[in-house]
Structures are given as structure tokens and as C-alpha cells.
Amino acid sequence: MVNAGPPLIVLEGIRRRYGGMGGQPEVEVLHGIDLTIHAGEFVAIVGQSGSGKSTLMHLLGCLDRASAGSYHFAGHDVAELDSDALAWLRREAFGFVFQGYHLIATESASENVQVPALYAGLPEAQRAERAAALLARLGLGDKLDLRPNQLSGGQQQRVSIARALMNGGRIILADEPTGALDSRSGEQVMGLLRELADAGHTIILITHDHQVAAQARRVVEIRDGSILSDSAGAVPMVAGDTTPDATGVNGVNRANGATNGGGTAGALPSLQLDPVQARHAAARTLWNELGESARTAWRGMRLNRVRTGLTLLGIVIGVVSVIVMLAIGEGARRQVLERMGAMGTAMLYMSSMPPQTGGPNGDLTEADLQAVRELPEMRYVLPVIGDPTTVRHGRVDKQVYVFASGEEMPAVHHWSVAQGRFYTEAEDRALAPLVVLGHKASRHFFPDVPSPLGRQLLIGASPFEVIGVMAERGADSGVQDYDDMVFIPYRAGRARVYQAQTQPDYVVMQAVSADKVYEAEAAIRKLLVARHGREDFGIGNAAARIQAEMQTRRSMSVMLGLIAAVSLVVGGIGVMNVMLMTVKERTREIGIRVATGARQRDILRQFMTEAVMVTLVGGAAGVACGLLVGAVLILAGVPVVFSISAMLGAFACAVATGLVFGYMPARTAARLDPVVALTGE
Template sequence: MSEALTRSEERAAAPRPPGEGLRPIVELVDVSRIYPNGESVVRALDRVSLAIQPGEFIAIMGQSGSGKSTLMNIIGCLDRASAGTYRVDGVDVKELGPDELAELRCSAFGFVFQRYNLLPSLTAAENVAIPAIYAGMGREAREERAHALLGRLGLGERSEHRPNQLSGGQQQRVSIARALMNAAPVILADEPTGALDSRSGEEVLALLGELNAEGHTVILITHDPDVAAHARRVVRFQDGRIVSDERREDEPSRTPLPGTGPARRGGLARFVPDLAEAVRMAIASMTANLFRTALTLLGIVIGVASVITMLAVGDGGKQSVLERISQIGTNLLIVRPGAPGIRTAGDNATLLPDDAEALKTIAGIEAIAPDRSGRYTMRYGSLDYFTTVTGTTPDYLAARDWALARGVMFTPADVRAYAPVTVLGQTVAQNLFGADDPIGRYVMVKNVPYEVIGVLAPRGANAFGQDQDDVALVPLSTGFVRVFGRQFLNSITIKVTEAGDIPGVEAAITRTLTERHQAEDFQVRNTAQFLETAMETQNTLTLVLGCVAAISLLVAGIGVMNIMLVSVTERTREIGIRMATGARMSNIMLQFNTEALVVCSVGGAVGVGLGLAAALGLEGMGVTIVLSLMPPLLAFACAFLTGLVFGYLPARKAAGLDPVVALAYE
């Protein structure tokens, strides 16, 4: 009885493992990890059971291939067990999805890798702060904590140095500071001294001992017995099984840290800072590969600039056509000889001057001008000029909304008297008289002299590109007798008083001429039909130009996707590091999609500027353009959508990577 009591008292007086009586922070029950290998399988772990109490310093020891690294990956939620049960602080990992595992890695584990796994493009402080980004910590708060941790580890003056500017021991200290960033209760150190000299290795091990003394649970993976000797408990592995589990009896008691780290924010409070960080990381990635970024931007810039320039030219063409048609007159009806839908060549005698007189009785007509035209040589002195001679009536100017630059128009009396007078267009006047005033001079047409009594105001080209100023007007009666010979018309131009009266007047014209001719051997067209035809043509041209520009933007989008896929491959290890430090799938998706969006947005902005500059340059060269707000907005929106659509596949590929495979990628 007394001997039993004595043994009980000895056990009570002996030091106990830290956390005894508490729930294990890490607990594995019959855990196996099996990999297929051809027709057979490899058992990296074989029914392993292990419980680690809060506050322990445990070494998992074994030779290469013994299964210790696989065990670390499962403990750190980087990999899943094929069989068995694994709990972290009482939570069954088997029930957790990818994002929940990322939450657990963010809050419960801090990783210290043999090869440090620092991102070369970031400073020491930025590397340390990575876990806090995914924990939702504000930028100022995490920068302050990162610098504080580096200062504690003796790297305060090196916080703005990049990894290639640090020694191996310093890089490992940065890695330890990163593991401490989220106050994770468990530190997983995988061969932390494997790449260090003996002195640096001792410093790292001493640091891990200090962290354990502060309450961190330290799990050390090693093959070196001297390294394992720093732990209070050593578990030896061989062929995927535990062969021994030894605990030092002199382990002091200590207060373990709480079982979970900081809780992450959710909803919009999480998304907004995550997006801001994704944009910042995207800009950093772009500046780190400036030449490749410039080449990627080039395609987007050309595509967006093409869209803006092409649409500006197309809209300019439509406006030019509209202006030219409006010069003809807006409320006009044009009667031409020949049955509807049939194009006639040469003279057609179905339309006569008496038809024009008959149409004057229709209500709603403001002016009516019959005309007959032909191409003839006009001579002044020793100068000859081949132009269009048009015989018409004084109402021609009113019907066509055409003014005189100087002089007068011939009168009805001139028409009745067959007067040999003419009114010249600007082109004819300049070619025959140059800077001289032609009024009162005489020109010859078919050896008959005509007095120049007026000069028309300049009109420019019509909707079909023909020079309207290349014309000479003569009285219709004079033209029939002295120029054309036969007395029939090429057309009758009718100006309707009100635009709303056009359909009624057109119907009356058709009815009157059909009764007179006993057949519909004429065509009545209005300027709206001319406008519609011209606008359809211009719209088709603009559509073609827009399609060409859109194709270039599509090709640029494919280039962006290709570059992003290459970037995912190049940065596979970075993705693994971010996942190990708590990045969720949505974080990785957001990061890479944001990079594509930033590239396309920057390219879109530059393309908008270049497109506007190109359009203005074309305007300076005499091309009619129309700039409006919609094409730049449309082009930029297309560039943005290009980044969103073509960045999705690379982003999804990145987010779907296995953390273990990504970390092992060379």
C-alpha cells in the first residue's frame, strides 16, 4: 500500500507534457496516404496515429522517403489523407472544403520551409505580411506588425531588402517571421536548417525553442538527430509508420497559445481589401516583367485604337453623306422617266415638259423645276472646258435650295424668249475665268454664244461624290432648241411645302402622271429614300470596319490569355506559397483575373488615347471624322471584358492547383 502511494506521489511530482489534460491541437487516428504507382500503390503513410498537445515541441524524424514530409503536408492541411481521421483542435479536416482548409492554414499554422519559399519580387517585410493579407488585416496594421516581427528577429534594418540581398540564415528568419504573422498557434518547420550553415542553423533552432517557450506548438521535420535533439519529443518514422515516440522527462510546463488565430472578415469587408491587394499585386507583377507586359499591352492598344478610329471614320462618313444629301433639299421629290425598278440607259422620252405643267396643279407643292442635262464643251476665248449643261426653269434654285454668289437667275421671260443666257457653277467659272469676274462675259456652247448673267454659290460634292459645282444652267427652252435637240426631260424636281405632305403629294404625282401616260412609265423618289440607301451603305461599311477592329481585339485577348497561362506556369511555386499562407481559391482567382483586367484596362486607356490621336490626325489630313463619347467607352468596356473573359481560364487553372504540387514545382 505504501509502495503504491510512493509511486503515485512520484508521478505527481514528475514534470508533465505541456497541454496535458487539454484537447490535442493535432490528432491523427489511423491515417494513411496512398499514391497510385502504375498497377501498384505506394503507402507514404500507413495507419499512423499521433496526438500532439498544445505547447509541445515535437520532432518528426526519419530518413528521406520515410513519410515525414507527407505527414507534415497532411498536418498543415496542404494534402488530404487517403484514409483515417485527422482533427485540428477537434475539427475533423475531412469535412472541410478547399476554402475552409485555407481558413485553417491561415489561422492555425505557420510554415517554415527548408528552401525559405520567399517571393523574390517582394521585400522582406512584404513577404512577412503575406499571411495577414489573407487574414483581412489592414495594410497599415500588417506593415507595422511585419516590421515589428523582423525587428524582434534582428532584421529590422533589412526589412526593405529583397530575398536575394539576404543570407540564408536571414531568409529563414524572414520565413519564421512570416509564420508568426497571424499569431498561428502551430509552427510547422520542414527541415528548417537543411540549407543553412551550422551557426545559422543553431540560431534558427534556438529561435524555435524561444517560440515554443512562449506557447507555440512547434512541429519540426528533420532527418538529423542533432536537430531533433532540440525538441522535447521525438517521433521516428520508417516506411510510413511510427517506430518510436520518445519524450524528454525534463520538459518544463508552459501555457499554450489559443487553438486558433485571428478570424477573417467576410462579405464586402473581405472583398474590398482583397481586390485592392489584388490590384497592387497585379501592378507589381506588371512592373516586374515590363517587356512582356509591353508586348501584351500592344495587342490591346492596337485593338482599342482601331475600334475608336474606325468608328470615328465611319460616323464621319455617315455625317458627310447626310450633309451632302441635305444640300440637295429635304422636302424633295424627284420624278424620273422609266418604269419603277428598271434602270434606263441613254435617252428616255416618257417624261415631257407638259407633265411638269400638269403637276403644278397639285396642292402642297412649293416649287417645281423640270430639267434636261448633257455633257458639252464650253469655250471662253481659247479655253475649253467639258461640263454639264442643264436646261431648267427659274424655280430650279428654289427647288434645290441653291443660292447665287453673284449676278441674277434667268427669268420666265428669258425662258419664253429662248434667251441665250447662262448661270455658271463655281467649278466652271474658275476653270474658264479664274479670278476674273465672268458676269457680262460670253461663252460658247455648240458655237452659240451665251451671256453669263450669274454664278451659283459653291455646293461641293453630292452624296455620290459628284461635283455639284461643275454645271452651267440655261433656260429650258433655249436648251431644247440650241443644245439638246429633242424636247423631253431627264427629271422633274419638286419641293413640297411641308415634310408631312410628302406621302400625299407623291401619291397625287403618281396618280396624275399615270392618268396622263396611261402607264406607270416613271419613277418617283424622295430624298429620304436617297438618305436611307446612303445610310445603309455607310452603316455596312462602319460595321465592316468595326468587325476588323473587333477581330484585332479578339486576337489581343487570346494573347493575354496565353501570357497569363505562361505566367501561371512560371509562378506555380508562388501560388503554392500563397495557398500555404492562407490564400483561398477565390484569392488566387481574384489575383490572376485582376492581373488580366489591369493589363487590359491599362491597354484600353492607352488605346483610347492613341485612337483619339489617330482620329484627329486623319481629320488633319482631310478625312471627315466624328468623335463622340460612346466609341471610347465602348472600346474601353470591350478591353475590360476581354481581360475578364480571357483572364478567367488562367485564373481558374491557378486556383485549381494542388498546394503540395505547387510548392514542389521547380
């Protein structure tokens, strides 16, 4: 029957030019092509190399755009379609069969066949079932898991044909499908194409071989970019007029259905999807592609172990550096805080001094100290007299710093008693001759005595009874070792050792909290100025020094973190270099994916997913290695404090590095010209 319906493909005055930019000469490959093809036709376009037939095929398959003229597909002007609509056409209407097979080398036969359905949003189980059915019909049912390099040329071409049929294959564009095959395999491929034509598929065969072209029902000869002849004698069939054998290739097609429309080859659906259907298809495609991209990335990482390992090393070093550097910085900060906190993070020091206006030193009396104690901002007020004094026991004597202070000394300095006890307020008021030894002082005066409690020491000219030994403390920077001191009650010290002392050398005070230190200092200053009528005293704020030290430590931690972050950036640059290399190596794969219906954002998403996959693995390995390195440092005695936020931040930065440094290679891949990509190596 003669097809009375409108033509499927109409080309009018099609021209294709290359060059003409940047001083390059312009070359016109196609010179005003006029061609009409109806649904169901089996057309051979024959011509010698350089005649323009491959360029014409690329235009027909929407891989390229004409420089001039019009191309109408199913009544739609192709020039008005955006890139997504063209991708939809390639996915739903066309199936490509190439001379070089153009299979993805790292994918199995089944996975290669499934590629068009992946971008159509078909669920994985249905994709696998349909691919298996197509391959089984084409005699490859036992080759599903083999990769292209494990198949013969004829088998690879049959996989290519199965891929072309995956989404229905309404129009098969076959570019030299027998050119790389032996005569027997070539006959098998041509037999399959004839069978598809008999089933109602539109077949457009590109060849240089006139004998191959003669097997088509219509032969169009092209030479030097112009149509030389067109047999146009064959009678195109209306799709659906035939009744193919249920066991034929089309039987597989009908049994499984196409992703959009199904039905017969010539009955093409509208170019516009239903909005709800489009939304669901887009959602399916997104999740399918993310899973596929992750799988492809993981396979690529395994196949390129050395390169992947070197790339991961940069990310791992960066993450480990961030985690360990920040952990060391935090450990040092807390160690300093703990050590200085032993002095009191809310500590103030006061002593008498000459007023700035001149005159004698002030005098800090017991009444002054009692008034300060009663301020609501204050917790402790501890007067101190201290000076090196000769201390004797038996034949042993030594100049020791004798520290005369009140009973609050252990609480103020966060210092515990290891043996015995500390003196009480009542004993202080009673001028009791009691002494508590520092750790080293105890060993110096009583080296062979397990417990010196109850023993006598001569401090100056007065005997004192040992009632306790302080825990080992060590020395703060710039001062005498606390463990060499001995401690006596303040009033007993003034009465028995420091008789000439009329007031404390200095007063240690502690505010109720670190937040109240500045308020406490202001209150003390106001109180004493009111009592003395002048400022004849000085107040030192230990908390301010501690806070300054903490700020310095915090700045050091930030600097260490920034230095470590440089390592992460270097690792990210490594990811970008590897991804650029990957894009170059997989140029042809990109072209294949575009030819089978991938959009630019699909290619972008795939390579972005692969970049992020590398950094995800590197980030996870970096966190694990960071914890391991930290554990080793802890065993070595280095103060290390891990931060969950630092680890999460380092991991997030690693992933962000993949996104940032993977974007440019992914964008480069997405913008590749499909025709150039297909011819790439």
C-alpha cells in the same frame, strides 16, 4: 503542469496513397499513423528522407488530405471541412516555416510577412505595423524593404518565421528549418523556436537531424511511413501557464494581437466565424486583395518589361484597329451622305414616259406641277430642261450644258452663289434673259475678269446677262461636271432657247423630310393617275438610293470593325499565353499563398486582376494611340470621324478580353495542388 484538456491534434489510422489512376501503380507513403499532440507541445518528427515525415506535415497543415483514417483538429473532423474552412485553418491556426524559406521573390521582407494578414482582411496600415514589429524583434528592423535575394539564408528564415507569426502562429509547422543554414544561423533559428515554445506556441518540427530533434521536448521517430518511436515523456504545458518575458517574441504577439482571437497560442477560436464578422472580414479581404493584386501585377509588369511590352502591343494594335477602322468607316459614310445630301436626301425625280399598257408618252403640264406643289408632303417642285447648247462670248464659244430651272434650284441642290445672286420667281415669270454661271464656265468665258457680273453671253441665238456665279461644286459620279454648266430661268429657257420643248425633261421634287419620301411618292402617283387616267410617268426615288448606299457603307464599317476585332482577339490570346507562362513561373508563389491561407477564389481573383490590369493598360494606351493615328489621318486628308461609343466599346472589349482570356490561366492557378505547387520551380 500536465495538460488535462482535450488534445489539439488527433490522428488515427492515417494513410496516404499516391497514384493508382491511369494505369499508374499505387504507392502508400503513410501506413496507419496514430499521433496525438496537445496545445503547447514542442514536438520533433524525425526521420530520414523518404520516411514520410514531409507528407505527414502536409497533412497536419491541411495542405493535403489523408487517403484513409481520421484527423481531428480541436475536436473537428478535418475531412468534413470544405476548402474555405481549410484555408481558414491554415490562415488562423498554422504558421509554416520551410527549409527552402519559400519567400515570394518579387516581394520585400515586410510584404512577405504581411501575406497571411492580407488574406485575413487586416487593413494595410495594421499589416505594415505588425510586420515591422515582428521583423524588428527578429533582428531585421533595417531589412524591411529588401527582397529575398538581398538577404542571407538565416535572414530569410527569420522572415519566414515572422510570416508564420503574422496571424498569431498558434501552431508552427517547421519543415527542416535549419537544413539549408550554416551552424550559427541554425542555432539562431532553433533558439527562436525554443523561445516560441516557451511562450506557449505549439511547435511541430520536421527534421532528419537527430541532434536538432533532441532540442524538442518530445521526439517522434518515423520510418517507412510508420511511427517507430514516440518519447512522449515531455510534459506539455497548458497555454497560458507560462508568463513570457514582455520583450520576447510572444510579447510582440500580445502587443499587436492576432487577427482572429489573439490571446495565447493554445486558446484556439471556434472554426465558425460570427456571420457579421465574417461579412466584414470578407469585404476587407476583397478590397485588400484587389489592391494587393493590382500592386503585384504592376510590379510584375515592370520587372518583365519586354514580355509585358509585347503583350500590350497585341492589345494596343487591336484597340487602335477598332477605333481607327470604325472612325474611317464613319467618316466615309458621312462624306457620302454629305455629297449625296447635296442632291437632297428627300429627293424625287419624275419624267413622262409611255404607260406599261402601251400608248404615247404622258404630258406633264404646269397644272400637274402646281397640283403636286400643293400636296402636304411636298416642299419643292422644280421643272428642268437641259441640253448641251452653244454658248459664246466674244471669240470664245463652247458646247455647254444649259440648265433651265426655277428659282428654287440652289435651295433644292444645297448649292450657294459665290458672286452676285440667283434669279427670282418674278424674273422667271417675266422671261428675263438672265444667266448664272458655274465656277468653271465663268473662268472659261471670262478668264481675266475678276467679276463677270453684268457681262453678256449668247446662248443659242439669244443674249443673256450674267447676274451670278455659283460656288465650286464638282461632279457627282456618272454625270457632267456641274461647274461647267450655266443656269437660266425655266420659262425664259423655254421661250428663248428650247422653243420646241413642250414639257420639262424631268422634274426634281423634294419631300418635306426624308421620313416622308415614300409617302410623298405614293401621294404624287395617286394624284397624277387620277388626273391622267393612267400611269404615264415615272418617279425615281433618290432617297432610296442614298439609304441603300448608307446601308452598304454601314455594312462596310461593321466589316471593318469585325476585322479589327480579330486583332483584339489575337491580343487576348497573347494575354492568355503570357498568363499561362506566368502561372508556371509563379507556381511556388501560388503554393506559398495557399499555405498562408489563400482560398481558391483568392488565387483566381489575383490572376484575373493581373490579366485585367494588362488589358486596362493596353486599352488605355490603345485609345491614346488610336486618337494619335486618327489625327495623323485627318492631317493627311482622310475623312475620319471618332466615335465616343466606339472608343468606349474598344476599351471595354479590351478589358473583357482580359477577363475571358485570363480566366483559364487563373483557374489553372487556383486549382493547383498546394503540395505540388510548393515543390514547383
